[in-house]
Amino acid sequence: MYYLEAVIADRQTLRGLADSVEHAWIVDLGQGLSLLPLTDPVLEAGFRKEQAGFAGRLAAWSANGPVAHVDADFFGGLGTQYAQVWHLGEVVLGPLHAAEGEPTPEAGSPISQALRRLGAVKGDHVDEFDAVGLGRHRRTDHWVPA
Template identity: 35%
Template sequence: MPYELNAVVGRFDLLRSETAGMRDADVVPLRRGVGLVPVTPHLLAEPMLRDWSRGGPIAHVEADFHGGVGHQSAAVWRAGAKVWGPAHTRDFTGPREEWPINAALALIDVVVEGSEEAAPHDLFQELGLGREQDMDGWRSAGRTARWAATYEATRHLQDLCLARGPLSREEAETLLRTWAAEQDAGAVTAELTCCVTRRNQSRPSGVYFLPRSLFLLRPRGLGAF
């Protein structure tokens, strides 16, 4: 099965903060508090990556596979400078932790919860980078996730869409309010600018998203990013 990825990866809260107000930038929640910004022609520029990395380490990762043959590349920025890479490979016979994307993820401090520090891990799989198969899928996931203010609310909204398919405004609001109450949320604000469910024409498999809703959910104790 073909696979395509071109994205910036870093802490979810860092990427949310750096992309605030950028029209073409959406942050997809991954596991372990990590986020992914699908790259567009307007987004990827070295000065931008340097600026973003001042708030924390980030990696630019790329992969392209067809028929089991392909390549990976990755580079890491930290404190306003490129500190590693770009590294490229078409040879995947070596240890997985040495493949460019896994090596870059380790360098931006992605860790597996509860694991021994020395144990090798496939961080690509641990974060869920195989969940989507192409850039259309990642951009759709980003549009779905943009409307929740916290990492936890974003992940929950994403899970709801994956599990239930298309959601009406009323269904989404009710489910998110219920979730927030279960998380011991205090006052929960759900501000909806326009929440209509429509099909994402770029995904013939029938995946839907909520294109213009805004859920500001900040459960007590989780804090604001």
């Protein structure tokens, strides 16, 4: 099982977001990107009471650099992915969805496309998802230190 829901951007961009939300934690990934896990305590602290408010906050923070909201849910190799990227207050990618059983688009999975939009490169890895280390933990709450 793999489940991730997070906001990804560079550390400086996420800092403003994290400072305004109780229980928020920033985790460094590879390639200059960081991740803010959307754990239950973060969501309960009011980060996402409604989708429009959530999108508005991400749009506002994207004034400092591109910001992605990503979601992946896999079990036994099958699952779903979602990604959307904002920059300068506007949606610049997505929302992208990959339903269970759909083939991966030639451009890559939704999350890999979002990471590429944030500046990640695949290099010698399978994809951008792998290149920045998103396989490091299997559940969103495992990204937060105990």
